[in-house]
Amino acid sequence: MLKVRQQPFKTAVLALVWGWLLVLVLAPNLLVVGTSVLTRDAGSFIALPVNLDSYRRLLDPLYLDVFLHSLYMASVTTLCCLLIGYPFAWALSRLTKPRQTLLIFLLIVPFWTNSLVRTYALKLLLATNGLINNALIGLGLIDEPLQMLYTEGAVIVGLVYLLLPFMILPLYSVFEDLRRELLMASHDLGAGKLPTFIHVVVPLTLPGVIAGVMLVLLPAMGLFFVADILGGSRNLLVGNVIKNQFLDARDWPFGAAASILLTVAMAVLLLAHKLSERRLGNGESKP
Amino acid sequence: MNQTLLSLRNVSKSFDGKSVLDALDLDIRDGEFITLLGPSGCGKTTLLRLMAGFEHPDDGSLTLAGTDITHTLPEHRPLNTVFQHYALFPHMTVFDNVAYGLKMEKRPKDEIRQRVDEALAMVQLGDFARRKPHQLSGGQQQRVAIARAVVKRPKLLLLDEPLSALDYKLRRTMQVELKRLQRELGITFVFVTHDQEEALSMSDRVVVLKDGLIQQLGTPREIYERPANLFTARFVGETNLFPGKLERLGDGTITVDVLGVHRTLRRPSFPVCEGQAVHVLLRPEDIRVLAPDADHGLAGKVVERNYKGSTLDSVIHLADGTEVLASEFFDEDDPMFDYRLGEPVKVSWVDGWEWLLPVEPDELPAGAELAVNA
Amino acid sequence: MNRWLPRAYLSIVYALLYLPILVLVVFSFNSSRTGYRWGGLSLQWYESLFNNHAMVQAMWNSLWLALAAATVSTLIGALTALALHRYRFRGKRVLNGMLFVVMMSPEIVLAISLLALFLLIGLQLGFVSLLLAHVTFCLPFVVITVMARLSGFDERLPEAARDLGASDFTMTRTVLIPVIMPALLAGWLLGFTLSLDDVVVSTFVSGPSYEILPLRIYSMVRVGLKPEVNALGTLLLVFSLVMLMLSQWILTRSKR
16 A cells, blocks of 8 residues: 555656646647648748648758758867867876866866856957957967957857867766776786777777767757857858747748757767667666 | 464565565564575565565565554554665764654654663664764664664564675674574564574574575474475585485384485385485584495595584595585594595494485486585 | 876866956956957946846846746756656656756757747746746756766665654655755756856747846847956856855765
8 A cells, every 4th residue: 555655746746747848848849840841921920731841941052051061060069079078088087086076176167157158258369359369469470360250160169168068077977987997907918008998998988978979969059149159140050040040030830840950960869879878788777 | 472473474476477475474473583594586575575564465464463564554563674784864873863763753852862872872882872874884883773773662673684794703793692682672583684504593483485485484403404395405504415215114214225225214204105216314514424444334535625623524425426515523532633535435324313305396307406505 | 108298188178168267257357448458457347237227137037037947947856856766657768768858959949849839828928938948958957966866875765764653754854855955956056057057948938028147148249249248257157156165065064
């Protein structure tokens, strides 16, 4: 009877969370899917008939260029984060425990600071008459200020700056779990530094890499305000397209279709993550 | 002493379709120290959790002192548990841990203070009341767990492998201390362990469990000297099994052919007939190792010898390949007593020290026997 | 490899991470109007910030929203984590997976889906829509944080409490909640910060009746430079530092 008596609490909690998720996650997403196959309407945003025009328009060269460019910038961002973050996480995991705690704290502090404000701070540095240009001219390295703001590079710098901690934290956690004895065992069995890295370190840190990629790549396509502030009109993200369709152009079906594009990208990444964890035999133990 | 305190009738429990306990009956007497013994997965922990109320039987009933508690919640059962890894509340001091149960009973403050102090004094931790559990050693945490459970003066104390996390020496100390506590408090103890030595040395009665079925219920002496079946014989202590063939039935005796040697033994309690195969069981300390020219016994040679301090343990290979374990006490007259490896000897035993078991139908072939115990 | 190369590398990355923030703080005290050149110490931007009535109102709005969102999401999230931890039920894996997907999905996807929902059911965009949206994206983070604490939690502790006579409710109050308190606090702070920082979702689900700080900042920084933003950023930085230290202090105190 234990179970029966606990039922009210259990039922209430489960009803609450299921209700919340069904109403505020599942239903809205179904709405988006529905919207994406409807027709644009000036008055009520969407109208019948059902069609796949919006998906067809995703392939329109005009938008396809934007999407590919966004994907390109997101990929470069992810690669930069990985190249900076991987050695960073490794170096961090080799410090003494109190130092690790302090440095992780320092890594999180910027994350706790408003991301808009931090993006704006980059603008101070990158602007035509900003600090970097002033410094370079002051040092006599250049005569004319460089055009840094409103470039593809500026957007990538902004995205890397905001998303780097999301790459480092999962990497740090796998490096922390990587037991020193495994490396010693590898050396003991005759493997040099490079073979040890390739055969032991990389496979064991792969789930962290994939988690990091997932946490960086997707937001790097969606954080429209970074492109807005640093990128000008030519360096748009998928997020900018979606936002414009919903808030300015009022073409909801097309915006919805673009957002489903992102959802599909997420599904692919989630699958990769799941597979990499299963390879290490702990796919079942984690939610 | 002989009055039944807790009785389990026809209790069955399965998890995900896998049966863990099967129509089990058990009577626990008031004031006894009873041990549930068995290998891991035998159902002993589930049985304990059923008594505590953390699990509920699929079928059957539990009666405590005449009251049906089958569906009673754990907090309403007048029994308490000492958990395997103590389960001390990490955020409370030792005092608050011990006081927890009394606070739940809404006892007056003065009474709580007095009883907690008494309980802590009883386990010699009076000076540790203000500490947090993580500031104590394993043995001290163990004592707090015991004090916390007995302070409520339960009718029954359930102990779930309480000593498994302690090192050998501390374990022995706590075994003695638990026995002392049980005597002083007069509480019935139900003790779960997989350690047969612990079970034999501490209990009034032992329940041997395997695959959710009671294999044997008896005093430690009965379990050890008169095992009910091969499982108990092998699980509790070391055992030598000789194949025997029943040759002749006599008046209260039988004659058995053991590897070519004919011995007249007491008639066993199970039904026997001529020509039947039986097991002759002998504990290593019941084996007598004789000189190779002795006039009786089975011939073999010593293949291993281990000095154990108080005993000399040897392994003897008989001519037919049967391995015999012998454990002999050192003789004061012959302090240098020892064997050479390969030394020819004969093995025998004193009449009446053997124990007979029928050959079970689904038995493993000879030779696989040692593997079961290992 | 020697010892200082990794350390030098760490130092460089940290320097780059903190350089923009440092510049922001320094320039918040700049008296020059152009924004790029140092014109001497001044508190004028802080002054103009607090004289801006709409700005102060947006600050309060954001603060209330973050407080409410963090509290509601901690409440629901903690209960969910408890249910996931303690009970077996149908669809448990689905629930787990769904929370994970919500955490992973791009904010913008959540944002437009919620906008579609709110317009469909005719909910006026404002405090309520913001709260619902913020709780939704904070929820998985709270669940994860509390679950992590619960997974290190000795399964026998609740049983020990029940065994000693505590009812399910009393056990939850006297054992479970005190033990998971640090996780609740951490989850609450995480929710608070996520809510205070959010731009993407808020852009879609807020209405003119309830202007919040990130959106106000957004409209300021989209075009040109606004020195007030430096001052505001510095204040936000100090505020989150204080919050972080406060939580660290509470956590270390609770360990003792």
